[in-house]
Amino acid sequence: MYTEAVTIIAFGIVFVSMCVAVLTVRRVKKQISEISDALEDIKNGNGNRRILAETHELVAPLAYALNDIILSYESRLSAYHQTEETNRQLMTSLSHDVRTPLTTLIGYLDAAHKGIVNGKESDDYIETARRKAHDLKEYIDVLFDWFKLGSNEFSMNISTVDLTELTRNILIDWIPIFEDAQIDFVADIPEQLFRVQIDPDGYMRILNNLIQNVISHSQADKVEIALSGMEGNIKILLSDNGVGIDKEDLKHIFERLYKCDKGRSEKGSGLGLSIVHQLVAKLNGTITAESILGKGTVFILLFPLAE
Amino acid sequence: MLRLICCEFAKLKRKKFIWLVGLSAFLFPVPLTALMTMPQTAGQYDSKIDIFNDYFQFVMGYGVELLLPCVIGVMAAILFFMERDNDTFKNLRTIPITSTQMIFAKIIVLFFFGIIFSLASALISILCGGMIAEVNSIAYRLFFALEMGIFITAGTLPLVVLVVFFSKNYVFSVLLCVFYSVLSLTAESSFGALPKVICWLMPIPFTTLWSAGNLTAHGAMDGVGMLEYLIPTTFETIIILAVVALLSVILVDYMYKKRGDE
Amino acid sequence: MSKYVIETRNLTKQYGAQKSVARLNIHVQKGRIYGLLGRNGAGKTTTMKMLLGLTQPTSGEVAIWGKPLAANEKKLLPRIGSLIESPGFYPNLTATENLRIFATLRGVPNRNAIKNALDLVGLPYKDRKLFSQYSLGMKQRLAIALAIMHDPELLILDEPINGLDPIGIAEVRSFIRNLCNERGKTILISSHILSEIALLADDIGIIDHGTLLEEESLEELETKSSKHIRFTVSDTAQAARILERSFHENQFTIQDDHNMRLHNLNISIGKIVTAFVENGLEVSQAATSEESLEDYFKRVTGGEGIA
Numbered sequence: 001m002y003t004e005a006v007t008i009i010a011f012g013i014v015f016v017s018m019c020v021a022v023l024t025v026r027r028v029k030k031q032i033s034e035i036s037d038a039l040e041d042i043k044n045g046n047g048n049r050r051i052l053a054e055t056h057e058l059v060a061p062l063a064y065a066l067n068d069i070i071l072s073y074e075s076r077l078s079a080y081h082q083t084e085e086t087n088r089q090l091m092t093s094l095s096h097d098v099r100t101p102l103t104t105l106i107g108y109l110d111a112a113h114k115g116i117v118n119g120k121e122s123d124d125y126i127e128t129a130r131r132k133a134h135d136l137k138e139y140i141d142v143l144f145d146w147f148k149l150g151s152n153e154f155s156m157n158i159s160t161v162d163l164t165e166l167t168r169n170i171l172i173d174w175i176p177i178f179e180d181a182q183i184d185f186v187a188d189i190p191e192q193l194f195r196v197q198i199d200p201d202g203y204m205r206i207l208n209n210l211i212q213n214v215i216s217h218s219q220a221d222k223v224e225i226a227l228s229g230m231e232g233n234i235k236i237l238l239s240d241n242g243v244g245i246d247k248e249d250l251k252h253i254f255e256r257l258y259k260c261d262k263g264r265s266e267k268g269s270g271l272g273l274s275i276v277h278q279l280v281a282k283l284n285g286t287i288t289a290e291s292i293l294g295k296g297t298v299f300i301l302l303f304p305l306a307e
Numbered sequence: 308m309l310r311l312i313c314c315e316f317a318k319l320k321r322k323k324f325i326w327l328v329g330l331s332a333f334l335f336p337v338p339l340t341a342l343m344t345m346p347q348t349a350g351q352y353d354s355k356i357d358i359f360n361d362y363f364q365f366v367m368g369y370g371v372e373l374l375l376p377c378v379i380g381v382m383a384a385i386l387f388f389m390e391r392d393n394d395t396f397k398n399l400r401t402i403p404i405t406s407t408q409m410i411f412a413k414i415i416v417l418f419f420f421g422i423i424f425s426l427a428s429a430l431i432s433i434l435c436g437g438m439i440a441e442v443n444s445i446a447y448r449l450f451f452a453l454e455m456g457i458f459i460t461a462g463t464l465p466l467v468v469l470v471v472f473f474s475k476n477y478v479f480s481v482l483l484c485v486f487y488s489v490l491s492l493t494a495e496s497s498f499g500a501l502p503k504v505i506c507w508l509m510p511i512p513f514t515t516l517w518s519a520g521n522l523t524a525h526g527a528m529d530g531v532g533m534l535e536y537l538i539p540t541t542f543e544t545i546i547i548l549a550v551v552a553l554l555s556v557i558l559v560d561y562m563y564k565k566r567g568d569e
Numbered sequence: 570m571s572k573y574v575i576e577t578r579n580l581t582k583q584y585g586a587q588k589s590v591a592r593l594n595i596h597v598q599k600g601r602i603y604g605l606l607g608r609n610g611a612g613k614t615t616t617m618k619m620l621l622g623l624t625q626p627t628s629g630e631v632a633i634w635g636k637p638l639a640a641n642e643k644k645l646l647p648r649i650g651s652l653i654e655s656p657g658f659y660p661n662l663t664a665t666e667n668l669r670i671f672a673t674l675r676g677v678p679n680r681n682a683i684k685n686a687l688d689l690v691g692l693p694y695k696d697r698k699l700f701s702q703y704s705l706g707m708k709q710r711l712a713i714a715l716a717i718m719h720d721p722e723l724l725i726l727d728e729p730i731n732g733l734d735p736i737g738i739a740e741v742r743s744f745i746r747n748l749c750n751e752r753g754k755t756i757l758i759s760s761h762i763l764s765e766i767a768l769l770a771d772d773i774g775i776i777d778h779g780t781l782l783e784e785e786s787l788e789e790l791e792t793k794s795s796k797h798i799r800f801t802v803s804d805t806a807q808a809a810r811i812l813e814r815s816f817h818e819n820q821f822t823i824q825d826d827h828n829m830r831l832h833n834l835n836i837s838i839g840k841i842v843t844a845f846v847e848n849g850l851e852v853s854q855a856a857t858s859e860e861s862l863e864d865y866f867k868r869v870t871g872g873e874g875i876a
Contacts, residue, residue: 310674311674313673317662317670317673318659320661320662322661393657393659394654394655395658395659397623397651397654397657399674401621401622401651402646402675403642403643403647
């Protein structure tokens with residue numbers, strides 16, 4: 001009786017272990033063929049393909065290691081594709097942004113050249129064309145800056161300077177422009193030294209771009225700039241009482257090519273604030289913006305003070 | 308497949324019914340132990356071996372043959388309604404797991420529970436029986452319990468077909484299970500009056516006939532008396548129950564597939 | 570390799586006498602978000618179910634990565650992540666246990682897949698809370714986690730923002746956008762909300778009463794639906810000059826030597842055309858396009874509109 005039972009149990013164990021062995025080999029074989037399929041697909045350029053395995057399986061460590069490698073290559077590739085895509089978008093919008101002012105400019109010059117207008121009006125046309133040519137040059141300068149920033153060719157000359165002095169010098173050039181545009185301008189710069197490690201040229205571009213942005217887009221009649229110290233930082237506030245920026249738009253204003261007034265062809269490359277953002281980051285500062293629609297916008301710049 | 312079965316068990320985590328299944332294995336052995344120790348019952352037997360033989364027969368007869376189909380039926384309702392009630396069928400189908408694979412896994416889980424239940428009943432009866440009577444041929448009895456677990460589960464698969472076919476709520480399924488058990492019990496009590504074909508075509512009574520024959524052959528039962536002509540051999544039992552089980556699985560598979568496509 | 574990730578050919582599903590989806594031909598391109606837009610009951614879910622093999626088409630076929638789905642489910646489905654109708658999970662298990670079941674059955678691309686997926690949708694890993702105690706929003710998040718757990722190449726998401734609060738909607742939206750932009754995933758989403766699709770999708774398919782009314786890129790649609798006047802003239806340079814001089818208008822873009830768009834609809838076309846002709850320009854086309862996206866959809870769906 002006992003021997004019978006033992007024999008049956010022994011046979012059972014042998015049978016079960018053979019089944020397990022056969023099944024394991026079959027499963028691993030199937031998985032290896034799946035892995036080669038996936039690798040073939042990946043070789044053909046599909047970096048999104050993953051090899052799936054259950055955590056405790058025989059082939060799991062192999063599959064997971066392969067996935068890691070594929071993922072790291074894929075993320076590098078995808079960063080590259082994204083830059084490519086942005087550049088493509090930039091080229092498209094660029095050709096539009098350059099073509100419209102350039103064609104208009106040609107329109108004026110053609111009219112003067114063909115004698116459609118003459119005398120004082122002709123001079124007037126040439127003057128308009130000249131102004132437009134300058135605007136276009138400004139736009140191209142901005143573009144150039146942006147590309148240089150993007151390709152890390154922007155050279156910085158960091159030195160310790162007094163930011164109040166530097167800011168005053170920059171603002172002097174803007175006063176006549178504010179007067180022309182009939183904008184009230186208030187500068188609140190304390191008689192105090194704020195020594196900051198900064199590239200003076202970069203700082204000038206930041207401030208110039210921000211002020212230009214306010215003049216071009218805010219429709220404000222009052223602009224205020226204020227400097228103050230704050231917990232080891234210097235805080236620069238640029239506020240206006242213009243149209244303000246919508247909450248949804250505010251999140252994106254520092255992104256490249258983002259324009260609040262979509263579809264409008266008016267001046268503006270969509271790059272100004274993106275350049276500011278990148279420059280500020282390169283100078284170890286931060287920039288934020290707050291806005292109330294219809295009431296105005298405040299840009300807040302922070303730079304660490306030198307020890 | 309193995310992973311699918313493991314997952315079926317994982318899905319039962321925190322299901323209170325599983326504990327009830329465990330407890331129900333004690334439902335018959337314990338009161339029966341008390342009954343057997345009563346002088347008027349114990350007095351009828353010549354030896355302590357006879358007491359244990361009868362006691363074991365009662366436990367397997369009521370505990371396994373009567374209760375197990377109910378337990379399996381309710382388990383089946385839990386397992387087969389799980390994907391329907393929780394809308395997880397789509398998650399499994401998109402892995403992809405076919406409904407056939409799913410059904411096989413669930414049925415294997417049913418067999419597992421059937422075997423465990425039957426073995427547990429046998430073990431408890433051996434333990435309790437040891438206190439009141441003389442236990443003999445333990446290995447045979449455990450092997451017998453294993454066979455019973457498999458046969459009864461296979462014999463309950465037609466009930467699973469009904470449960471899946473009606474695909475109603477749990478209460479209705481429990482009623483179906485009780486009906487199935489009562490029907491089987493009625494057939495068992497009127498073996499002599501029923502034609503052989505009917506007795507052999509009802510899986511649970513058929514298994515009871517086999518168990519009586521098997522126990523007698525191993526000296527664990529006094530004899531089957533007049534019913535000798537009804538007793539099937541083990542081989543016949545396996546063939547008939549395998550056919551019943553196979554047909555049931557095919558039917559369940561068909562119904563599950565049809566539902567899934569709606 | 571096929572040009573499309575998903576392509577259907579005359580896909581039809583009939584329930585009794587009623588056609589739920591009729592001769593549908595959609596084309597989903599790699600690395601793009603395709604939005605399936607239609608009212609509730611338009612056939613979006615049925616279509617997606619057929620794309621996943623959850624429902625067998627009455628006629629027509631589905632090809633994924635150029636292979637017929639019906640014969641290749643085992644190879645194709647593991648590469649797809651999906652969310653169909655309401656989230657379906659086991660109520661007696663926690664989020665982690667639920668995901669572990671599906672991770673075991675399908676396999677995962679790395680050891681921390683479950684944790685990563687939960688992190689991405691903002692649910693705690695190994696939390697004790699059972700699925701039955703989850704809020705609708707958390708359930709939806711878990712369903713998204715399940716869809717992305719195996720890092721699939723293609724995501725099929727049926728109304729993914731259902732049941733989410735506004736913050737959740739914004740999170741999921743940017744999350745889906747990132748999957749496409751940064752990871753190069755192909756995504757098919759459905760929605761009955763026009764603005765949702767307009768915010769997310771690159772390509773849009775409009776489905777109504779089971780038929781595809783329109784399939785186009787959002788770019789094309791936006792051009793179609795932006796407010797502008799289109800001019801085709803013999804010389805855009807002169808036209809630009811005339812607009813600036815005679816109408817003091819500078820809101821225009823110049824496409825090429827003959828085509829331009831004026832973005833201000835307040836000027837009468839007649840006056841402009843007269844001015845152009847008086848100045849010796851030939852005008853071959855002048856047309857207003859002032860349909861909003863909503864108006865456009867109302868028109869293609871036969872006046873009933875969407876949502």
